[in-house]
Amino acid sequence: MRGQSDTKNRNTLQRRLVLETVQSMHNHPDAEAIYARISMENPLVSKATVYRNLKLLSKQGLILHIPIPDGADCFDFNCCPHYHLKCRGCGGVFDVDMPYQNDLCSCVVNNRGFVIDGYQIVFSGLCPECQ
Amino acid sequence: MRGQSDTKNRNTLQRRLVLETVQSMHNHPDAEAIYARISMENPLVSKATVYRNLKLLSKQGLILHIPIPDGADCFDFNCCPHYHLKCRGCGGVFDVDMPYQNDLCSCVVNNRGFVIDGYQIVFSGLCPECQ
DNA sequence: ATACATGCAAACACTTTGCAGCACA
């Protein structure tokens, strides 16, 4: 065997395309939207490949995966941890301007033996258009 | 039309069964688990009915609906707002002992015209068995 | 009596997977 821990990933056109597309879209697109955008220029790229690469790129930390309760997961070019708001009307996902609470995990009084290593806050509300 | 706002709901056996089952299960069951439990005694109740009643009962505030990112939504007999932890190992959902932050919505610095009316925190980690 | 509720199955939305062929390293 040849040592390293970095699982040797290949730099395919499709993978580059997925990364660049997410980085170019600043509106928290879901896999479907990313696929649609890619398909405009490259109709031969399959949806399964988009899903596979989204998962891989977010595992690599190159994009941020945002699991959305009651909806399709979406992805963010901005990898700094931050919070999101989901509009109850249109389902859109938006960034929330709120200082990130690094110590929130330590607010847990009694963890009963759990190891807590992260958390997610999703606010819900109505965007200006949906009010 | 006859006035009131309370949508006149019927007190069916199936609805009572769903409510009582959720109230008797204290481990954050999802719809599938609730359906399975009901089916043990009442195999004729259909899954669609379980889903329909879970939605209705949580809308009525009789049970708590917990949308889980990356997993089936689950339900809680405890309707007081509280936070949950999802184990990355077994997928189980557990209560978190942490004071509820009533004012968290007001921490949002700039809401850009959004009306924020709620939020959900889901912690992730590993339960004692999965460590 | 009549609207609301049910059971069933099919549809739905989102995501993953099996497999044969392709292409990056």
Next chain:
DNA sequence: TGTGCTGCAAAGTGTTTGCATGTAT
């Protein structure tokens, strides 16, 4: 030159819905 990747289609998971029938009020 071989293993990682792709495209396709099919399957998987969680949930909703159309419709005919049933039942609580």
